[in-house]
Amino acid sequence: MSKHEIALEVNGRPVSATVDPNMSLLELLRTEAGGLEVKLGCGEGVCGTCTVLLDGEPVNSCLTFAVQVDGRAVTTVRGLAAEGELHPLQEAFLTHAGSQCGFCTPGMLLTAKWYLDRHPRADREELRSALSGNFCRCTGYTKILDAIEAYRDARQEVSVVD
Numbered sequence: 282m283s284k285h286e287i288a289l290e291v292n293g294r295p296v297s298a299t300v301d302p303n304m305s306l307l308e309l310l311r312t313e314a315g316g317l318e319v320k321l322g323c324g325e326g327v328c329g330t331c332t333v334l335l336d337g338e339p340v341n342s343c344l345t346f347a348v349q350v351d352g353r354a355v356t357t358v359r360g361l362a363a364e365g366e367l368h369p370l371q372e373a374f375l376t377h378a379g380s381q382c383g384f385c386t387p388g389m390l391l392t393a394k395w396y397l398d399r400h401p402r403a404d405r406e407e408l409r410s411a412l413s414g415n416f417c418r419c420t421g422y423t424k425i426l427d428a429i430e431a432y433r434d435a436r437q438e439v440s441v442v443d
């Protein structure tokens with residue numbers, strides 16, 4: 282099987298690798314790029330646990346081939362925390378106990394951030410629908426949605442003050 286040279290950015294950092302054509306982005310991130318924060322759930326594009334942003338759009342990294350991301354930019358949950366400071370959405374998950382075992386949390390955070398950036402006034406049902414591709418196996422979605430709504434409200438207050 283012929284290998285391919287690829288180069289991409291992961292959280293703003295250049296990464297290059299030699300990959301098999303059937304290697305997934307998830308495998309690339311968890312091996313060559315050191316992105317262990319990206320989790321493997323179903324491996325079949327169903328659970329959303331492996332969600333990352335590819336050029337700013339959410340994708341299931343388990344269903345994305347590494348060769349497809351040549352020349353592109355990937356953001357994992359680690360990219361949300363600028364210079365080691367938790368992002369306010371991550372803080373809201375902490376405050377509202379939105380992370381239970383934490384396994385689904387990276388995908389939840391990235392999907393929620395992406396959606397609220399485009400729909401800053403989304404209501405709870407819209408948020409629930411936006412997260413329908415991200416499964417949580419723990420105690421349900423109430424605390425997750427509470428956290429996301431708290432973040433949504435806090436950033437609206439900030440923009441009103443601005």
Ligand code: FES
Nearest residue numbers: 322323324329343
């Ligand atoms: S691990 Fe990728 S969608 Fe489940």
Ligand code: FES
Nearest residue numbers: 382385417418419
């Ligand atoms: S917090 Fe455990 S799977 Fe969601």
